[in-house]
Amino acid sequence: MTDPAAAFTAPARLGGSRAASRLQRAPSLLTPLALAIGAGFAFPAAFVVWRTIRLEASFSETIGEIPGPLWRTVQLAVLVSASTACLGTLLAWVTTRTDLPLRSMWRIVLVLPLVLPSFVGATAFIAGLAPGGVIHDGLDLIGIDAPRRFRGLGASWFVLTAFTYPYVMLPVSGRLANLRASHEESARMLGCTQRQAFLRVTLPELRPAILGGSLLVFLYTLSEFGAVQLLGYDTLTRVIFATRLSDRALSFASATVLLALAVAVVVAERRLRGRSTPDRRAAAAGTRRPTELGWRKVPATLTCATVAAIGIAVPVISLGVWARRGLAANRVSFGDLVDPAITTATVATITALVTVIVVLPVALATTRRPGLGPNVAAGFVVGGFAIPGLVIALSLAVLALNVSAFGFLYQTLPLLIIAYVVHFGSQTLTSAEQAVRAVPDAVREQSQLLEPNALRRAVRVDLPIMRPGLLAGGGLVMLATLKELPATLLLAPNDFSTLATEVWSGLEEGFYAAAGLASLTLIAVSGALTWLLVLRRMDSAA
């Protein structure tokens, strides 16, 4: 459950180097503190691996149960990454480089599917295809029978592609906009046709962006739980969740395999990304003329419209129709959602706050005391984004159950928030580092001369300058928390419900109206946050 902005930041962050600050002071507590925080982030994953090794007694029995789900997980992740890589790149090119009509509108509309958590998307399609659903009735009108079986690999592939391609489209669009026109023009002058220039010059330069985006999709698919569960596709996350109480050895072994898979794919992506370093120089202004699509405007527009329909319009309408029926029949009401909505907002806000507070020392250490220690700490924080939420949740739940010192945390809100912080900390780190860097050394030196009290200096100078960056980082965490499902299901206290768990329980009971209404509320809230955090920034950057 990573986030759109992480699509730009997280992979780049893994290899980032930073210039040393001029203000090198005597060693402080910052580095040890950062290392301690980093260790905290690494702990859940380490615990899972350690427990799996410790449980080796039953390992030989459980091992036979893993290959099936593992194969299905890999299959789905590869298929979804491949299809999103193609679709995302195509849409990025069409909306940034051509004379497609209304392309600036499409640039925004085509990002919107990000707003829907994939389990909500799956919900929308299941509800829409059910008798009485909009897709079912719509297809009926034009004389087509709706597929009776929307399950398994195909359905999961379809749903995940429809809702995750923006992870590729966003970074590729950004890269396309920054590539200098002179590269393609050089290729033309050296005898390449337009198509050859794209394949030989532009595509290789897009490769890091495509790979980075596909990596996010791959990790997202690995950790996907809700959608595949709803669509009856048996992956590792499903095994982890289903056996967490009955067969803990299998659950842990599956979690370890999932973890290994995530680490392997991150390493593979770094290898594949290749030798070219991103060209950070700004693009030459204004000389590029958009590619003329000609007659291809029609298929291009149809493609954009279809993708947007599947990714946002149809799901929202489908959910809306069910919700309206429920409201009309007084079977559901917005009143039912007030408590979950308040809980969701409260938990998301607390999580955002805690995450920023926890990650800030690491950001301070990496930017103001660069060195091996802070980099290791940052690596652990960033690594959290590759660990499926379910694995973190499993680890923390078992830890609380089995280690008496942590027993008081079991099924409490703090444990859930710890899980969120570990899982989403990476999304704050880049923003926090940018926030810290926003305070220029000269300003810090000046403020040291004018305000001798370090605390007052922090309040009067540093924090006000860092505020926008920290808010952005916190916002990303809020957005991710809103949409999180599996960790919430696993760790939430009894009688605790968020919008996401409301959607889930509505569906489990086959109550489409309740699921629809909760989904729409969730979409509205996360849509507003996405607009604030991503689309608005995209506009100001353009």
Place this chain on the structure above:
Amino acid sequence: MVGSTVGNTRGALPPARRRVIRPSLASVALDSVTVDYPGAPSAVDNASLDIDAGSIVALLGPSGCGKTSLLRSIAGLERPVAGSVSIGGSVMSSASTWVKPERRSVGMVFQDGALFPHLTVNENIAFGLKATGDRTSRSERTARVEELLTLVDLDGLGDRLPDTLSGGQQQRVALARSLAPNPSVLLLDEPFSALDAGLRVQVRADVAKILREVGVTSIFVTHDQDEAFVLGDRVAVMRNGTIEQMASPDELYRSPTSRWVASFVGEANFVSGTPSDGGRQVATSLGSVSIDNADDIAGAGAVSVVIRPEQVEIAPGDDAEITAVEYYGHDVRYEVRLSDGSSISARTHPDRLLERGQRVDLALDTSTKATAFVTHADAP
């Protein structure tokens, strides 16, 4: 330099035959070319230009004068809305004809070099050899890349990636890459402007040497007069989308055809005077001077004469006062205020250094002829 290290593979061929770069020399003709961008005045307005095969021409002008647009329409990266572009006698662009950039046999070096960051130096140089229609074999390609590397003096750097090279090295790779497919015409768009001042002079000299050696028809855009003069056989001065004057550097400097060219190309004092002897002589407050373009001013009442600073002779005296001294080492530039309040600049050898505030007398060097323009009521 050419072939000196790789010549052994080709035995005893004379040096000229060993050259891999054999451009088919082509002339370039632009006829009334107009380039428009939506919502702006024409970038290029009815520009005509004839460039001899094998010559090096500079397009010189202030930023925004349309010189890059003109270059890009020769490349085929811009399509003129009117006029025609011909290369080697065949029409590339006109109302009825359009040849795509990749089919024009034109090479281009961009301001930023535009090296492909994902390819090594060798792969960058070989890029155009693998494009459509080129049947070069692998071994020929390798040999050609080697010779081009030698040509631009970058032997041994073939396996490096572009971002490990200095700016000057990158520009030389870009040059080698453009020359590799043997283009008939080479275009260079402000090729040195991204370089540091010191490096620029060096790279400029290197490039000048290479272009002369190869002998390819070259057109380059610059806003730097020194660059245009040093590199160009001929210089076309552009202003507001039109070509003001095209001539050799010496002719441009000595005989500008307009006041604007006179002041854009080098520093000019405009000294007013009265013509006599059918315009062949003009009497000014600094003395009498022979005029080059007598026919243009014959019969005019008042003219202004272009006096270059080095034509002003300056000696201690009483007529005027030095208000500023700029010491350059090889010469000294003085600003001098005349008794009528006007200012004039002078450049002299630094052996008799004068000081600010010193009183001086001025005279004109009468050994060379000057250009004069009829003074219009609205001209300063």
